[in-house]
Amino acid sequence: MKQNTIEKIEFDDWDSINWQKITQIVFSTQKEIWDASINNEKKLLRKIQTEAFNSWSFKLLAVKYVTNKKFIQTIAGVKYRTYIPNQYKIELAKKLIIEKKSFNLSNVDVNQYNLPLIIQDSALQLLVKLILEPEWTAKMEDYIYNDKLASQGNINDLVYNLCLLINSKKKYRYVVHGYISKIDTKINLDYFNNTHGYSGNVSKQLNSWINADCFTPNQLFTKQFPKQKKSIIGDLIFDILIHGLEWDLYRKYNLEYKCSLITKTVENCFPFKITRISDQIILLVDDIQNLFKVTKTVNNFLAKANLGLTHDSIEMASLEKGFDFLGFYIRQYRGYDKISILPSKSQMENHLRKLRGVIYHEYEGKVRATTNKSIDEVINEMNPIINDWCLYYKDFIHIEILRSLDWKISNTIYKWFKKK
Known part of the structure; x- marks a missing residue:
């Protein structure tokens, strides 16, 4: 140094x-x-x-x-x-x-x-x-993404890698999408101290931040996404708590990576795959019986830190039905190898609601047009919202969706301008 x-x-x-x-x-x-x-x-x-x-x-x-x-x-x-x-x-x-x-x-x-x-x-x-x-x-494990790797620029890579797993030789049929939440009000500090392995002032300082609930300012253990970044240390402490989840699953099922002598590549023949970003977990399973077994094993691991996947936060579905993940709707149609990736309906509705909130407001229980804003002010407020949304979905969006959103936004602005 x-x-x-x-x-x-x-x-x-x-x-x-x-x-x-x-x-x-x-x-x-x-x-x-x-x-x-x-x-x-x-x-x-x-x-x-x-x-x-x-x-x-x-x-x-x-x-x-x-x-x-x-x-x-x-x-x-x-x-x-x-x-x-x-x-x-x-x-x-x-x-x-x-x-x-x-x-x-x-x-x-x-x-x-x-x-x-x-x-x-x-x-x-x-x-x-x-x-x-x-x-x-x-x-960090292979398919675990921390706060830094899951930044705005790497979200698309994360979704792309997940689709590669879905479309691998091992045909996964079912998916479990869950949010990690607290089982108890307090984190198990003994388990946390054994996991990080620090001692002295560093260990005491980390415990002090946990006791001060450094997770709440970052909206951890909630279904909010993207999450706030008010507590700088919160995401790192959370990653330390969940460290070893993927390896523990493979160890319980005696699974190891095997290299093919013909293709000279590592072949993935596991009956399940796990991906985690922040407090969201995706489990890909090939059989309905393995689905419940793997979910139970994950809950047993998280219970050591007084965490778990609650029934309210778990979504179980087949890949043919599709699932929402990070604002994307991912689906694999029957008989096709290609995977459909589109913005979820809820995210498109929230996007239109944000844009509508720029030129409309609620007064005495009624929605009224905000007529005291000029056209330049409306454009300056709407442009950052539109740019951020388009940059987030730029790699996985069809031109017809953009045309539909453009028509709806233009129609909303036209009606507002007539009232103004």
Whole structure:
């Protein structure tokens, strides 16, 4: 790891800090953590992580992220203009250490008194995440996607890989789509501590964030998607809790990957496949009997952490009927190998409802046109909504669907303009 102590970096003037150099140091250190985790060199891994916690570069980068305008608006929930002095940023980086305390965002009103505490706790969360996340990314199972891999740009790759599994040589016929939820009000901390393997202040700090319910601000254990990103550490702690689910299933059924001597490739002949993104789980099963067995095995594994798949959150269906996943409707028609991927009806209705909400409002129980907006204001509000929706579905949408939505939106705007 490169030397990056307080004497090596000039930080008296925040604007003169060489952020490119700091980013390179953080990236190279994260790569060393990833390599040590892949090679199972635990002593080297802990040594690098200890140095990273004392690294000035990691602290400066964490403070820079949580003090920018985007963080203040989205995570802290402050929409008014807030000025944070550069001297405060430097002082925050100096005293950024693990204090074994936490701050519950879901139970606190954001104001000028609580904002410094929120920024300090979020900076510590990001510092811990920058150091611990490469270790768990390296340990991640084949078809498990964490918050970083399941970002906006990789959602389409995730759906594409799921369709490859459905269309593999092993013909899967049934699917289980479920949301992980809490069985008890509290997470089993003993199981969590045994899973992550940390000790000392790091372990106590992670437990403190769990006790402060770091999952609620991110809408975990709910059917909301996409989820909020108010708690920086929440998704990492959740991934640690569920770590080993896929391997545990294969171990219970004595399954191993086998390589074909003819094609020189790894053949997938498993009777089931599992895919997880955040708190959503997809189980592909070839037989109805295996469907209930695998679901029971998954629940037994999740019960160790006081989690599980409840009956309210499970959707069981055949692939011929289709299922909703991440806003897509995925279906395989009988007698055809190709898979149909379309935006789900609920997502299209929500999209139209958002656009309609720009030019209409509810007053005294009646929906009325918002006539005090100009055409330019309406266009500026609608364009980001339309662009985000089209970018999300750009690889899996038919031109006829876009034409239908375009006609409905144009008709809505025309009626609003006549009332205006």
